[in-house]
Amino acid sequence: QSALTQPASVSGSPGQSITISCTGTSSDVGGYNYVSWYQQHPGKAPKLMIYDVSNRPSGVSNRFSGSKSGNTASLTISGLQAEDEADYYCSSYTSSSTMVFGGGTKLTVL
Amino acid sequence: EVQLVQSGAEVKKPGESLKISCKGSGYSFTSYWIGWVRQMPGKGLEWMGIIYPGDSDTRYSPSFEGQVTISADKSISTAYLQWSSLKASDTAMYYCARHPVRWNYADYWGQGTLVTVSS
Numbered sequence: 491q492s493a494l495t496q497p498a499s500v501s502g503s504p505g506q507s508i509t510i511s512c513t514g515t516s517s518d519v520g521g522y523n524y525v526s527w528y529q530q531h532p533g534k535a536p537k538l539m540i541y542d543v544s545n546r547p548s549g550v551s552n553r554f555s556g557s558k559s560g561n562t563a564s565l566t567i568s569g570l571q572a573e574d575e576a577d578y579y580c581s582s583y584t585s586s587s588t589m590v591f592g593g594g595t596k597l598t599v600l
Numbered sequence: 601e602v603q604l605v606q607s608g609a610e611v612k613k614p615g616e617s618l619k620i621s622c623k624g625s626g627y628s629f630t631s632y633w634i635g636w637v638r639q640m641p642g643k644g645l646e647w648m649g650i651i652y653p654g655d656s657d658t659r660y661s662p663s664f665e666g667q668v669t670i671s672a673d674k675s676i677s678t679a680y681l682q683w684s685s686l687k688a689s690d691t692a693m694y695y696c697a698r699h700p701v702r703w704n705y706a707d708y709w710g711q712g713t714l715v716t717v718s719s
Contacts, residue, residue: 493644493646522704524702524704524705526704526705526706528645528706530645535695535709535710535711535712536637536645536695536697536706536709537709538705538706538707541704541705541707542704542705547707577644579644579645581645581647581705581706583702583703583704586662587659588647588659588660588661588662589635589647589650589661589703590647590661591637591644591645591646591647592644593644594644594645
């Protein structure tokens with residue numbers, strides 16, 4: 491299966507909002523409400539930020555939100571902070587009973 | 601506290617075999633899936649496969665089927681990822697991660713095991 495499609499990079503200034511898109515197909519993103527998002531700082535393990543499209547795990551800031559329309563899911567970060575600078579990956583369950591990640595997006599806080 | 605602790609970094613030669621581990625604690629090990637994720641140097645995350653330690657039900661990504669073997673020993677709350685013949689292209693960081701029953705996300709991750717394959 492092919493990786494989900496994410497923009498390679500996005501950037502924003504502190505306090506602004508940014509949105510990262512994640513495009514798949516009807517066999518993954520569009521077919522299930524099982525999209526999750528992960529944050530990864532350099533040299534660290536990924537951290538779950540959003541699960542089941544729009545749910546936040548306990549302890550994750552409410553500045554992070556998720557949504558989905560058709561075959562495209564989105565992660566929005568509002569009130570950007572310097573600590574948000576990291577790589578972000580989306581993931582989805584697939585009709586082949588596997589999971590697939592997006593290619594990753596590097597977020598730069600200007 | 602839920603923890604996944606992985607075995608240490610490995611340096612191997614092409615053709616050698618290897619088995620790395622992931623020990624779970626702080627939760628019922630047999631009630632969650634454990635997945636494995638590869639991250640090659642400077643690259644993104646790749647889902648390799650997953651195992652349910654309760655009954656050893658195992659699924660693989662088509663990209664990794666036949667290339668690695670995932671197993672688990674529930675008596676010691678440990679999952680494994682193994683290779684029978686390593687290649688230089690297996691050089692990567694490998695993460696284990698806990699998934700709930702529907703394995704719709706990975707909520708806890710191990711610290712990663714760096715595998716370097718070089719002659």
